[in-house]
Amino acid sequence: MHWKRLLTRRWMNVPVFLLCLVPVLLLVRKYFRQDLGANPVEFITHAIGDWTLRFLAITLAVSPLRRLLGLPELIRFRRMLGLFAFFYGCLHFTTYLWLDKFFDFSEIAKDVWKRPFITAGFLGFIAMAPLALTSTAGWIRRLGGRRWQMLHRLIYVSAIAGVVHYYWLVKSDVRKPLLYATIVFLLLAERVVAKFRKSRVNLEVGHPKGLAAEIPHPSRNPALSPPPVDRG
Amino acid sequence: MLVKTAPDIRYSEVTPKSAYLNRRRFLATVPLAGAAILTTRASAAAKLAAVKGPFSTDEKPTPFQGVASYNNFYEFGTGKDEPSKNAGKLKTSPWSIAVEGAVAKSKVFDLDAVMKMAPLEERIYRHRCVEAWSIVVPWIGFPLNALIKAAQPTAKAKFIAFQSLYDSQYMLSERAAGIALPYVEGLRMDEAMHPLALLCFGMYGEVLPNQDGAPVRLVVPWKYGFKSIKSIVKIRFVEKEPPTTWNLANSREYGFYSNVNPTVDHPRWSQASERRLGEFGKRKTLMFNGYGDQVASLYSGMDLRKNY
Numbered sequence: 001m002h003w004k005r006l007l008t009r010r011w012m013n014v015p016v017f018l019l020c021l022v023p024v025l026l027l028v029r030k031y032f033r034q035d036l037g038a039n040p041v042e043f044i045t046h047a048i049g050d051w052t053l054r055f056l057a058i059t060l061a062v063s064p065l066r067r068l069l070g071l072p073e074l075i076r077f078r079r080m081l082g083l084f085a086f087f088y089g090c091l092h093f094t095t096y097l098w099l100d101k102f103f104d105f106s107e108i109a110k111d112v113w114k115r116p117f118i119t120a121g122f123l124g125f126i127a128m129a130p131l132a133l134t135s136t137a138g139w140i141r142r143l144g145g146r147r148w149q150m151l152h153r154l155i156y157v158s159a160i161a162g163v164v165h166y167y168w169l170v171k172s173d174v175r176k177p178l179l180y181a182t183i184v185f186l187l188l189a190e191r192v193v194a195k196f197r198k199s200r201v202n203l204e205v206g207h208p209k210g211l212a213a214e215i216p217h218p219s220r221n222p223a224l225s226p227p228p229v230d231r232g
Numbered sequence: 233m234l235v236k237t238a239p240d241i242r243y244s245e246v247t248p249k250s251a252y253l254n255r256r257r258f259l260a261t262v263p264l265a266g267a268a269i270l271t272t273r274a275s276a277a278a279k280l281a282a283v284k285g286p287f288s289t290d291e292k293p294t295p296f297q298g299v300a301s302y303n304n305f306y307e308f309g310t311g312k313d314e315p316s317k318n319a320g321k322l323k324t325s326p327w328s329i330a331v332e333g334a335v336a337k338s339k340v341f342d343l344d345a346v347m348k349m350a351p352l353e354e355r356i357y358r359h360r361c362v363e364a365w366s367i368v369v370p371w372i373g374f375p376l377n378a379l380i381k382a383a384q385p386t387a388k389a390k391f392i393a394f395q396s397l398y399d400s401q402y403m404l405s406e407r408a409a410g411i412a413l414p415y416v417e418g419l420r421m422d423e424a425m426h427p428l429a430l431l432c433f434g435m436y437g438e439v440l441p442n443q444d445g446a447p448v449r450l451v452v453p454w455k456y457g458f459k460s461i462k463s464i465v466k467i468r469f470v471e472k473e474p475p476t477t478w479n480l481a482n483s484r485e486y487g488f489y490s491n492v493n494p495t496v497d498h499p500r501w502s503q504a505s506e507r508r509l510g511e512f513g514k515r516k517t518l519m520f521n522g523y524g525d526q527v528a529s530l531y532s533g534m535d536l537r538k539n540y
Binding site for chain 1: 298299500512
């Protein structure tokens, strides 16, 4: 199929990268058009928070989509999408630090400690940091595929904490937070189902248990990028 | 011989009111024209004459556009920009207010009759939302106590309960809004009698835009904004503290009194500071929203931590 081959092209990273920047560019345009409403700070904070959650969900959707569509090539975008989730998370955190708290760190410490919705958001953000840090091929090699993979399951923590953060923030209309919760739940549930199926198949055909045999060790092919791990 | 001459314009040719109201409604739903509508609307809205009243702040009023496009009016949507888009469906005429309960005689007042109970005043008040943002608004109305006096409450009247219009045909369901509807609010009798408490019909020299609570709302400037109930259809004098919508939704977060108080935080966020719409930095929130000199005595001896 042509479009499948298209996905394997290296240059496809460029349009995907640009597409991921669209939300922030739209916000910049709205800013210059003075189209951010009566409370621009709140508008920006919420819009960027929304996009952080969306990118977390999009990143989590890569593995299920690879399985469901039979498109293993999608893996090549996963790291970039994850890094964009972190990028929007950083922007969101910055709006909080700067536009809400004006770098009053004692106030921020109290906030994180006292307010569950801030605690949840903070946790979700902090959990993303090691993932961004270890997103390079070098770190996969250093940690080893399995340990790297274990570490990167922290994205589940981020996504769940992000949804909880949103749910606890709203005053009464929980429809949108519940929508995100449903999406994240489905994306995580698909993984459980896939794992269950795989272990059954493995038992039936008598494959060796465990994954180590299936995952080529990155050190054998250091040029491999993005990471070959396919069970996110 | 009688010659019948047709009038220049027949009644059938005159655009019926419902049609031109519909047209406005249609325009209001075209999102791209939104900005233009807000400006034309500002000049098209009926003017409301008023004399300068007491208690006005000399702080700069928030631009009309901000006050008319950033609203909490859950009946028309839970997003800040939704009420201004959806409140066109609200029919503000004819309008009446039922006054009942512990009064000499229950009565239904026509809006026009209510508006004649006292001279209309313009009062520029600070308005502080429980969500830690604030605005400054030149409201038009008169003290609520004028209506209370006209209602002749009996000795049993210790509190007043207010109720907003609710019509499930064109307003959000309780499920979607996440709060019980119709919206209800209440004040203690001495609070309601306080000269700061305003029965409000307009702002910025014009009748209230629908999204700001047309045609008649309450303005209680020393309390969080949600106490200032919109689009009032019923006022009931009662003996016991009446239920209030946000308290019913979450009693831990919203009390009956809900006085602006920087020292008592909302369980989920600080109330120590606020963002005045249009300003980049934040301001310190003032006790009783800066109206302490006028109202603090109403609460002497009360633990405002408990009675949040």
